[in-house]
Amino acid sequence: MSYPKILTIQDISCVGQCSLTVALPILSAAGVETCILPSAVLSTHTAGFSGFTVRDLTEDIPAIAAHWRKEKIAFDAVYTGYLGSTEQIAFVKDIFGTLLREGGLSIVDPAMADNGKLYPAFDGAYVEAMKELAFEADIILPNITEACFLTGMEYRENYDESYIAALLDRLTASGAKTIVLTGVGYAPDRTGVVVREGGQTRYYEHRRISKGCHGTGDVYASAFVGALMNGFSPYDAAVLAADYTVGCIEVTQGDPEHWYGVKFELELPNFIRMLGK
Numbered sequence: 001m002s003y004p005k006i007l008t009i010q011d012i013s014c015v016g017q018c019s020l021t022v023a024l025p026i027l028s029a030a031g032v033e034t035c036i037l038p039s040a041v042l043s044t045h046t047a048g049f050s051g052f053t054v055r056d057l058t059e060d061i062p063a064i065a066a067h068w069r070k071e072k073i074a075f076d077a078v079y080t081g082y083l084g085s086t087e088q089i090a091f092v093k094d095i096f097g098t099l100l101r102e103g104g105l106s107i108v109d110p111a112m113a114d115n116g117k118l119y120p121a122f123d124g125a126y127v128e129a130m131k132e133l134a135f136e137a138d139i140i141l142p143n144i145t146e147a148c149f150l151t152g153m154e155y156r157e158n159y160d161e162s163y164i165a166a167l168l169d170r171l172t173a174s175g176a177k178t179i180v181l182t183g184v185g186y187a188p189d190r191t192g193v194v195v196r197e198g199g200q201t202r203y204y205e206h207r208r209i210s211k212g213c214h215g216t217g218d219v220y221a222s223a224f225v226g227a228l229m230n231g232f233s234p235y236d237a238a239v240l241a242a243d244y245t246v247g248c249i250e251v252t253q254g255d256p257e258h259w260y261g262v263k264f265e266l267e268l269p270n271f272i273r274m275l276g277k
Ligand code: PXL
Pocket: 011, 013, 018, 019, 042, 044, 045, 046, 047, 081, 082, 111, 119, 215, 217, 218
């Protein structure tokens, strides 16, 4: 696929370096035609800012999708992130069913929780709807907290390999296909990603620079999708995305003013090199 066309569905947080303001530049840098469907417009993201504004765009989605269908537009992949409402998830499922070209990939980052907690905008109904989307997708990229919400497993700060294996088994039993589980570390200064694909599970461990840098989940998922669209296998894309994300954290750490996101733009030249472009 020399020039894939992908649709990414997530919010626009006008300030905060997450969701579409991260996905669009990273996918463009990967040489992928990137179409967008904004799920909502927020003045900032919801993790750490207070008093943010939210305009939910759920009711615009069916008409946008219908127009694309009329124009016979089809995508090689649809990649979803933070969605605006529970109701919206059903529309997104419909987009998977009607706007992906034959053999196209559905990729879901169930961006809804971190550090054992749901993001402020979400509740149990959202989690239930997200389960339906995630277990239908070809690839999911949950962090450990999100995997716990998807499976009902207890969230633990301290865990071992058997806990992670059980989490992956529960996801697989629920219908998950390829799983990219992020933020898995077995030592204080280490973290990594576990990829389960076609019955095979592989772990890529790397340095953990700081605890919970905001925005890294979206940078990671976008870089993963960009690499995948360039022909990398899910495991190789997971490794590349991890290395790129570590680079982004490295150039951001040491700047306390920049608590709300990572300076992913500074590392885009490296990302492009890693892709072999
Ligand atoms: O995926 C992170 C994210 C995206 N969009 C919004 C968010 C967050 C995380 O808090 O609040 C609006």
